[in-house]
Amino acid sequence: MSENGIVISSRVRLARNIAGLPFPSKLDSERSLAVTQKVYGALGKAREHYSIIRISDMSDLQGEALKEMHLISDDLLHGNKYAAAIMNKSNDVCIMVNEEDHIREQCILPGKKLRDAYVKINEIDDIISSSNKIAFDPRLGYLTSCPTNVGTGMRASALMFLPGLSLTNSLERCMNAVSRFDLTVRGEYGEGTSSESCLYQISNQKTLGLSESDILANVTAAVEQIERNEIAARKALLAANGTALRDNIMRAYGILSNAYALSGKEFMQRMALVKLGIYYEFLKCEDRDALEKLIADVKPASMMLKAGKIMDGEERDVCRAEKVSSVVGKVVSK
């Protein structure tokens, strides 16, 4: 997480395909397995150890938990049945095999580290490309299953926490200000989260006609401008409505520290306020990474996987509240 907690994580993804083979949706079982072996085999030369999980060997819960961690996609879980995920020990590199493309290499790092994420995944890309002939056209670049990814095959994105811009309804105005960069902004709030989480993903829209450095520079410049606007919005929010804002933050802190049952939606809404309270220094938190980890840990599948059992909604809410109070309880009011 960045110093001010605005950029939560940075991710770079590269889409690649093996030359001479149909794309995964048209690939038979024998060749799908061969692709998995080729990719996993190549990673023997990597500096880190990689382990492979085949979708067919994965329990539903394990699959959902990996999806909640943004390591694998829904397409990987429900597409080609010979799909697999290859991950390093720290889970910051995950390679999806036989998803929409044969190979989807991605690196996710905490904080504002797009360039570091690219360097790391580019090294993996070189290793995979050195033992496999990659589908590439001199004019169109890396050939991908969907032409929206052709060229660099690269998507660089940052997950941003933007309560200031959300609460002041100025997100659209801010995005217009960064309109010279072709961007997509997504707020995705699956089960267990809600729009009140104020989380947005900013990523490049175009992949062809720009180099990898151009894409990184554009997304970074946009992220930095949005970050400056978010800081300005937070100042404006405090100046306009300081008492009510602080009251809401402290109430949210009180509830998260003491609740007996918490729904995913309520948790995300109140957590956004607590994080804002830490930013304003109404609250003091020694370990902010633990707060980010908590957000991932109390998602439904991750929670059930850790507990080793299937829980109904009520049980999950009780379990969530217990985990939340143990972490938020360590946050102190100033």
Added chain:
Amino acid sequence: MFNQRLCDNCGKRPAVYYMMNVINGVATERYLCDECKQKLGFVKKQPNLDFGGFFSAIGSPFGAYDAKEKHRVCPTCGYGSGEYRKTGFLGCPDCYEAFADMINPALVRMQKDTKHVGKSPNEFYSPEEAKYNELLRQRDEAVEKEDFALAAKLTEEMKQMKGGEQK
């Protein structure tokens, strides 16, 4: 303190999905509920998804449908042009050449340019393959500049290289 925004599409259910695209300086913003999000095709269920609803909402990014257009198939994988129109996905790397007339205009609309300027895996190609790729790139450029004499010369050179490989 948070105002619950309603879905832009139905105006009834609360929005749970937000998406903004900024393309060529124009921002378009959408707030959708779960049901409308699925109805408009923003959720991918399987690789061969039907983009019908999605395209009707945003136009036809992969080329406008022409009723007179003949159904064609990719000679390498047998994938049909109709399937590409419907799903936006291709069957194999060679489909880019087989359906170039449909894909290239779409790339002009969707992408920054139609020429790749980034990384290439060429350092891992044999010198012959790298040279062939370079000739192909030069030929495409010649065709674009309408220098057909040069294009023909480069095509001949490429043919010779291919013939040489087969011997």
